[in-house]
Amino acid sequence: MTEKPDIRLVSDDTSGDGRKARSQRSREQIVDALFALIEAGDMDPSAASVAEEAGVGLRTVFRHFDDMDGLYREMSERLEREILPIVMTPWEAQGWRERIHELIGRRARIYERIMPLKIAAGLRRFASPQLGYAYRHFLIMEQAGLKNLLPQSILDDETLLGALELLTGFQAWRRLRQDQELSADKAERVLTRSVNALLRDVPDEA
Structure with missing residues (x-):
């Protein structure tokens, strides 16, 4: 009888790391957006402007930061x-x-x-x-x-x-x-x- 290959089901241990990396990239995008707006001359950018510049939703901005001061x-x-x-x-x-x-x-x-x-x-x-x-x-x-x-x-x-x-x-x-x-x-x-x-x-x- 032909021996069946040993197939093991392995949980995706990297999924948590992947989510963490994506979250960190999103956070950095938001900070980059604030830099870009200010350097372009907007001395008091709104959260909505930051979100738009970063290409994320407003909720995402406040998921990473409690407020604009943060x-x-x-x-x-x-x-x-x-x-x-x-x-x-x-x-x-x-x-x-x-x-x-x-x-x-x-x-x-x-x-x-x-x-x-x-x-x-x-x-x-x-x-x-x-x-x-x-x-x-x-x-x-x-x-x-x-x-x-x-x-x-x-x-x-x-x-x-x-x-x-x-x-x-x-x-x-x-x-x-x-x-x-x-x-x-x-x-x-x-x-x-x-x-x-x-x-x-x-x-x-x-």
């Missing part, structure tokens, strides 16, 4: 992951003065990338405790990044330190790029010249 938080977290390698790159310059110039260059790259997205999130921060926290966290990170470069004599000078924080912060970049309509290169030159003028009388060994 979607904005996801956007902020993605941006932070994207810019962290730039922030964590070791300094090439040795002296504190040269490192400030390097800081301006690095922040120009970061701010140029995040500007429309940060402006959009900033519009919502007054009505969202979570986005308000994210805004304050960003400010603290900015301040810490600058202070870590500076000699103690500048840290002790509240007026000089405050002026440096203002010039090297995001709002100065936004003002130059958006309100004054300068190119990124010109904006960076303005900031570098302003910082140099501010530090002109500070000795290198300060």
Whole structure:
């Protein structure tokens, strides 16, 4: 008698993984859609607009995110992951003065990338405790990044330190790029010249 092949019924163990992967792709599409709308000039896109841009239903948006603030938080977290390698790159310059110039260059790259997205999130921060926290966290990170470069004599000078924080912060970049309509290169030159003028009388060994 011919032996029958050994046929085993195997459950589809990958079905759960497949659903999880599809869900993750759908979530990423929704975040991509928010990015795209904001970068195209819509500073306050609706959930319906996001759903349409992502090619999903409105229910799908709110299945992945409890509300629009949750979607904005996801956007902020993605941006932070994207810019962290730039922030964590070791300094090439040795002296504190040269490192400030390097800081301006690095922040120009970061701010140029995040500007429309940060402006959009900033519009919502007054009505969202979570986005308000994210805004304050960003400010603290900015301040810490600058202070870590500076000699103690500048840290002790509240007026000089405050002026440096203002010039090297995001709002100065936004003002130059958006309100004054300068190119990124010109904006960076303005900031570098302003910082140099501010530090002109500070000795290198300060």
